[in-house]
Amino acid sequence: MNLYSVIVKPLVTEKTSVMEVAGETKTYTVQVTPSATKVDIKNAFKTVYWVDADKVNILNTREKFKFTKKWVSLRKRTTKKAYVTLKEGQSVDFLQIK
Numbered sequence: 820m821n822l823y824s825v826i827v828k829p830l831v832t833e834k835t836s837v838m839e840v841a842g843e844t845k846t847y848t849v850q851v852t853p854s855a856t857k858v859d860i861k862n863a864f865k866t867v868y869w870v871d872a873d874k875v876n877i878l879n880t881r882e883k884f885k886f887t888k889k890w891v892s893l894r895k896r897t898t899k900k901a902y903v904t905l906k907e908g909q910s911v912d913f914l915q916i917k
Contacts (some may be wrong), residue, residue, distance in 0.1 A: 825855045825863040829913045830900065838902075846904045847911055851877075853899050860901050868911045874904040 827850040835848040851860055857875040864872045878900045885894040905911070 820854070820859055822859070822863040822866045825851055825859050826867065827851060845910055846902055849901050849903065851899050851901045853897075855899065855901070857901075860903065864903060864905075864911070870909045870911055871906045872903050873906045876902040878902070 830848045830850055832848075835846075838846040838848070849860075855863075857877060860875050860877075861872040864870055880895075880898045880900065882897050883895040885892050
């Protein structure tokens, strides 16, 4: 698997921005490819951003539907998120890829 294609995009919400700023250990949230494993995500962070991941948690989201009177329309597709905690003293700038 190509390590540059494992990380799709960073997810920025109010909850994730608080997790990135607060605390001694920095936790970043990224959307990853559905076939990525924890080892692939750790290696991708080391290769792409030159940081060491201490812990990786993976969350699979489910499909969400919107029901109307006439039909059922798909509202949100399934995705795979990864919460990556870095070692102390390290941070990631998602705008710079090395």
